[in-house]
Structure formats: structure tokens, C-alpha cells
Amino acid sequence: MRRDRVLRFLTITFVAGAFIGLVCGLAFGGGSSTGTPKAVAQTEGDSSVSSTETSQPSSGSTGPMTAERAKAIGANEMGQVLVLMYHLIDSEEAEWTRTPENFREDIALLKSKGYYPVNARDLAAGNIDIPAGESPVVITFDDSSPGQYRILDDGSLDPDCAVGIMQAAVEEGDWASRASFFCLLDVVPKEREIFGQPDYQQEKLRTLVEWGYEVGSHTVTHLNLKEASTKEATKQLAQSQATLEGLIGGGYSVTSLSIPFGEYPADDSLIASGEYDGTKYTYYAGLSLGSVPSASPFSTVFRALHIPRIRGSANYITDAIAAFEKHPELRYISDGDPATVSAPTELAEKLGELRSDLGRPVIRY
Secondary structure, three states: OHHHHHHHHHHHHHHHHHHHHHHHHHHOOOOOOOOOOOOOOOOOOOOOOOOOOOOOOOOOOOOOOOHHHHHHHOOEOOOEEEEEEEOEEOOOOEOOEEOHHHHHHHHHHHHHOOEEEOOHHHHHHOOOOOOOOOEEEEEEEEOOOHHHOOEOOOOOEOOOOHHHHHHHHHHHOOOOOOOEEEEEOOOOOHHHEOOOOHHHHHHHHHHHHHHOOEEEEOOOOOOOOOOOOHHHHHHHHHHHHHHHHHHHOOOOOOOEEEOHHHOOOOOOHHHHEEEEOOEEEEOOEEEOOOOOOEOOOOEOOOOOOOEOOEEOOOOHHHHHHHHHHHOHHHEOEOOOOOOOEEEOOOOOHHHOOEOOOOOOOEEEO
16 A cells, blocks of 8 residues: 555656656747758849858847847947958068968968858848848958869869868858959950859859859959940940859859959949840949958948958058057948848948938937
8 A cells, every 4th residue: 555655656756856847948948949940041143152151140139129139239330331452462571462261361360350251242132141240241352373273183172272271161150151252354464364264264263152162253354444445335234243153053143243354434324234236234342452341231432343452461451450449430240130221310420321212120329
């Protein structure tokens, strides 16, 4: 009899304990997943962004953005943006050359200072989806030289080329496969035609897009648009865009143009759109030269066809970062919600005014 009572007592205790455990689990988050899902953002025209991308920021909004949250983050999406310009990646540092070691250090520095990469096309469109509290940086490459993207004899990615270095940063975490490559099609030396290695050119372009990078135009021959005839400029702008889009396929749209030598034609409309021999073209972003950060795409002073870039060599990068640390009120800080624009009510004069045609919620604090 006593044994039956003991068994009954143990059974009741076990059931009660299980029930209490279940209730506590539901109340305190037992139903959540073991990992944070990755948001995969696909920009207009990007037809093949990998669904296995490990570097996508999780916007992670737990509700609508509010002035209180924006203030707590210190968000200022009217701030300025670093846009960096690289050319050669090679063994000896020079005016237009960055060594693999120094480029690797550039990426590490940007990471440590709270920067997160976006493509040029996304800056121009205001499609800046990065973690809250971080700042966008646009990394661009002109002239499509081999050191930017090289495949070794065994078919593997060269770990010391620019793409190899950036992909390693992606694998380490807190970085995305985002950068913009502006390609040439018919130049001397031939190794600067779509990164050299003719047998791999199409594969490289498609792989860049698949990983999330951007492919843009640098004209066919590195044409000086200021000195060229309207006919020749129109021809190269159309042919470059059409050729690259044809090689990439999948409906990908080339929408950004790096202006050779930073020399613009007399009229920006020539860059924006046109037609040559039945082939139409349209460019929404124009990358120039310069030594200052870009304005925010949400500002009245932003000019999408005249985005300035800071040289990716010597002390240009460290000086630009130091300038923001000296004047943090000028730096773009994300609120983590790409659907809203958050900024302080009082802004530095050089940041301009908030555009009135954004078509999205604006949070001021």
C-alpha cells in the first residue's frame, strides 16, 4: 500500500514538473530559433544573388522605427558616406596601386571602425541595408585589372586578389560581399579587359553578381567623355552596358558608370541615357574623382551622377576616417531599418536638407 502511494506521488510530481517546464519555456522564449535568420536583400536588376549569402545584415527591427530608438542608436542617415576608389592590386605600393597586404589592412580597419559595405548602385538608390549603428562604405575598382580578380591554375580563387581578400573578410563575419567593379572591354594592355584571363571573363562577371558584388561600366576603351564626340561617347556608353549585360545574362542591369579620368561631358544628360544604332542605355549612378565623402542619398545636395570618391591608397583612407572621428555629426549612421530614414532634427549645414520626394517614413529626433 505504501509502495503504491509512493509511486502515485512520484508520477504526480513528474507530470507537474513537466507542465511547469513547458509553461516557462513558452513564456521565456523557448519557441525561438537557435540562430538569427539572415536577410537576403536583392537590388533592382540583381537577378542572381546567392541565397546562401552569409554576410547579409539582419535588419532585426522588433517593431516600427521610433524617434526614441533612432536616438538610442545615434542614427544619422543624412550623414556623409565614404566611397573609396581602387585601381591596381599588386606587389608594390604606388600612387594607383595597393598591395594585397595593405588592402587587407584597409578592410580590417573599416571593419574595426564600424563600416559595412554597400554597392554604388544601392547608394545612388538609397537602398542602404546595413546593421544599426554602422556606416556604409562603397568600395569601387576601376579598370578591371587581374589583381582585382584572379583565378589560379588549379581553378581556385587567388587569396591575394581583391575579391579573394574581400571573400575572406566575408567568411570571418561582420562583412558583406559588396563592392563595385567598373570594367573595360577593349584596351591596352589587354590584361585590363575584364580582369584578363579571357577564358574566365564571363565566369568572373557572373560569379561577382552571384556573390552580391556589382558590375558597372567604365566605357569600352576608357574614353575621355569630355573630349570625345557625342557620337563616340554615345556609342561606347551603349556598347559597354549592352556587352556586360549580355555576358552576365539573367536579366542583370548595369546601372553605374565610373567616369574615366573624372572628365564629364558638357551635359550630364549624355551620361544619364541615350541610344546608339538602336541600342539604348541608362545610367543612374556616376562615380567621379575627388577627396571628400559623398553626401547622403537622402540629402538635397546629393548628385547621383557626380558621386565623389576617395583614393584607396597612402593616407587617404585613414585621414577620411579620422575626419569623421573628429566630426562625428557628419558621419552616416544607420538605424538598421532600410525602410525608414532617421536623422537628428538639427543637422550640420554641409549635410544639406532632407529631400521631400523620398516616399518613405522619416524619423527625426
